[in-house]
Amino acid sequence: MSTRGNNRREDRRDRRRDELKRAAIDVFYEHGFHAAKVSQIVQSVGVAQGTFYLYFEGKQQLFGEILSDFLELVVTTVASWEPGSIDTRELLREELVRVGMMLTEVLLENQRLTAIFFKEAMAVAPEFNETIRQFYETLGAMITDFNAILHRRGLITNMNFRILAFMTVGMAERVILEHVVYGNLGDPPPREVVEHLVMHFLAGTTEAIDNTQT
Amino acid sequence: MSTRGNNRREDRRDRRRDELKRAAIDVFYEHGFHAAKVSQIVQSVGVAQGTFYLYFEGKQQLFGEILSDFLELVVTTVASWEPGSIDTRELLREELVRVGMMLTEVLLENQRLTAIFFKEAMAVAPEFNETIRQFYETLGAMITDFNAILHRRGLITNMNFRILAFMTVGMAERVILEHVVYGNLGDPPPREVVEHLVMHFLAGTTEAIDNTQT
Amino acid sequence: MSTRGNNRREDRRDRRRDELKRAAIDVFYEHGFHAAKVSQIVQSVGVAQGTFYLYFEGKQQLFGEILSDFLELVVTTVASWEPGSIDTRELLREELVRVGMMLTEVLLENQRLTAIFFKEAMAVAPEFNETIRQFYETLGAMITDFNAILHRRGLITNMNFRILAFMTVGMAERVILEHVVYGNLGDPPPREVVEHLVMHFLAGTTEAIDNTQT
Amino acid sequence: MSTRGNNRREDRRDRRRDELKRAAIDVFYEHGFHAAKVSQIVQSVGVAQGTFYLYFEGKQQLFGEILSDFLELVVTTVASWEPGSIDTRELLREELVRVGMMLTEVLLENQRLTAIFFKEAMAVAPEFNETIRQFYETLGAMITDFNAILHRRGLITNMNFRILAFMTVGMAERVILEHVVYGNLGDPPPREVVEHLVMHFLAGTTEAIDNTQT
DNA sequence: TATGAATGAGCCTTCATTCAT
């Protein structure tokens, strides 16, 4: 059946594409986007220079794709969070840890991708800056909304939820960078790291802090 | 007097150097390091291409200098903090706000520099990655120590101080990025932003949190 | 019958060849030889890239064939002229108009081919220059001979018949280019254009001109 | 005086530019635009590859400049014609010969330029096609107007002056091509060639032809 | 016959850096 043949061909095509993309991630990771050469990528896969351009429009377009892959990874994971039925701080804590662990695991599995995102993405080309800004904006807005919901349910205290959102984002990303990308936090199991983050988030949002403010 | 003559000459030299460096910051800020051209820098100062090399070894070396300037700015400011006499949480809070405000002001005054640091620095060349890693390591270690001291004084609860340190760093830098670089936090006065950060830090480190954990 | 089968196969083969050649003419016409891509040609026929090379040795060889087709077209048409029985200027005029009309019609029917010849042919490859030079040389020599014959019959006056031949060629080809290729001569019917050409040729070759010269 | 220094520098700059342009003409002439390599051009001048780009934006822009040079050469020469005081056919003849000789001389002096124009110009890039079409349109319109004027003065008979104009252009350019570019007209002195052209033009435009038309 | 993925040579162009003046 020709369909089968086509499927086979498609499969082969996809496999080659992935191979090249993975090689590119390695090269970008090792040398950075600007120092990365297409010749290095194809060489490490063992195909000719021209083959690269059968699968990607060019070096920059490929980077864009890699970036998108990463962002989708993160968004998909984070969006799996559902504040729906959460109505106690204990449930909230559990849920935050669950999502935090998922994210940590996903990023650990894609360590190079994560590193490229944090180190290179803003410095490749203006158009990607825009993409990334939008990503952070979306993330920030999403978390801001979550915070507002949690507040309405009496789970967190009142504060500037947008600032809170970006504090949370920053907290998480620096810890991710040090832990996932550089392995620079000693060797606590990931769960301990995530629990610290969640604890800190929760503690920083209890009513108790109102006393401190006065 | 020859000394005076030399001084004059030195002054002129320094002034030109600064002029070029400032122009470079603008160009790096606008186009990013890799897209920035030496020709743009010299053009905006109005000197010839060759003149650039009388003052700097090259584009990358200049970037290194700019990076150092920024790091020194931050280190100097942060290092002005002295946990010495702090013995109550209220004093701690005040002191943290003071330092936070200083840092915020310094970075606001050097907004372009700050932007370049966060967006470009990791993607220029491997050697700068090293510099920056060391900077973060130093910063992390310093804050870890501070945290330990504060704990010993009964001002904060027991936890993994290193994770706490990087959480704090991340919290601060993301908020700085959004606030100082992108003006993306609405327009709360800087003080409000800083106070939120400090509040959150303090709340996240009180004994009270132990209850939540149980 | 195997003969029949072979014929069928031959037919199919020829049909496909022609299809490709026609597509090539369109692409050469639209983009010019150098900007024309083999991929565009095969795509417009709906066959695979490799198929192209089953029918032609390559892009340049195909161009050569197209060029030959055009030259043959012209030569065949022009060669249909027979000064044989012409013995009055009126007959000469009629015959010239007849041939001119035939040529005009043939070129109008092959407008793209004509355009490609005039615009591209000399700039494809040195070997084609040679072909074209020979074509013009043949054409020039032929017309020179015709002129000599006409002169011997007292139909045209004495002059440098070779210069006259190329004047005639040039007159015709520029008018063809403007009329056939660019439609740039307003919309006189082709016959008017041809009659102008013939008139001019004849007038420029009567004895009468001797008076003017004096 | 700095002015002098600048002049010197300008001179040197212009000289180098011309050197490169002349080399380019040779290379374009010899290999055609598409086969011509920038490396060949710079090599023949003895400068580095990059130097080329100090003087020209690129290979194609340079071609555009060469083309403009040629067109200007022709236009300037042709435009030197002034039908102003011409009121007899003899004067007309003399004036046409004069302009024809000027053009011939100019083109002979720029033989390679002329060859490039006729062989390559239409096949380099679409934008140049436009330029050239406009050139011919201008030329055609100019000559059409001249013809109308000459007719009003009773110097030439009535006919389609636009067709006549393009016939004249074609006559001239083919003869130029054969004579100037290929030296293919035997070795009559240029004057003889020009006089043939003029004679033919004049004869083809006398009242006498009206008889032929009837 | 047909396919289309793979090839790989080759060229234009950029731009940091140098150096003679």
Add this chain to the structure above:
DNA sequence: AATGAATGAAGGCTCATTCAT
């Protein structure tokens, strides 16, 4: 100290052609 013309290495990308299936 300043100039700016010259350098030349380096790499992304194209596309006609091949060949295993």
